[in-house]
């Protein structure tokens with residue numbers, strides 16, 4: 001059920017029950033004269049699905065790259081699970097990365113590895129979280145079960161459909177049991193039915209794992225179904241924030257434009 005409460009109350013309600021697990025304050029990034037982020041702010045609360053919408057080229061990817069340390073902002077503050085991201089050393093950053101899962105548009109699987117091997121890969125890479133896992137089978141099976149694809153365990157990526165690849169990429173993210181998942185256009189390139197399945201899966205995962213998710217999407221249906229709150233990134237700032245109903249009924253043409261099909 002989508003909240004119809006005014007935004008200020010909606011955010012107060014969420015904030016009174018939950019802590020921000022991720023915070024961005026006054027984030028600025030320019031490339032030469034091209035000012036992309038001009039004081040962007042965001043708070044993601046525990047267990048929340050927060051959607052970021054913005055036109056092509058508005059800076060969504062730059063923002064997410066600042067979050068995972070791939071791009072250095074010009075100024076601003078980023079806090080993830082209480083830690084000041086910009087002050088972490090490499091070891092601390094690697095540790096934090098096991099708590100933050102990414103599902104990028106091109107979440108490519110390793111083509112030369114089976115599905116099982118693709119899922120085992122992050123377990124080996126982030127040994128510090130689980131220690132050396134001698135028998136990876138229970139973890140691999142659990143993650144595949146959660147995306148409904150246990151039967152694909154021995155397949156090669158070339159044998160999977162686009163939707164299946166997306167699910168396996170999600171399973172690979174889930175195997176580390178992250179607290180936060182960053183989704184970049186999770187439904188792009190998928191047909192409407194497969195998109196719906198992925199959206200449903202994202203909701204189930206949130207319920208089951210109590211993850212907090214930051215979801216970048218152009219897909220209005222995806223935003224309607226998964227978002228508890230939406231932030232519109234326009235002109236480098238969080239131009240508008242609110243529930244789906246509130247924003248889609250806004251009188252501001254810049255805001256309404258996002259919700260026209």
Ligand SMILES: Nc1ncnc2c1ncn2[C@@H]1O[C@H](COP(=O)(O)OP(=O)(O)OP(=O)(O)O)[C@@H](O)[C@H]1O
Pocket residue numbers: 031034036054055056057058059060061062063
């Ligand atoms: N490394 C870079 N060097 C120079 N300019 C860059 C760089 N990365 C991004 N930009 C610029 O920053 C702006 C925002 O790009 P970004 O990729 O974040 O947009 P976006 O909102 O993710 O778009 P889309 O929805 O099309 O993926 C663009 O003008 C882009 O050209």
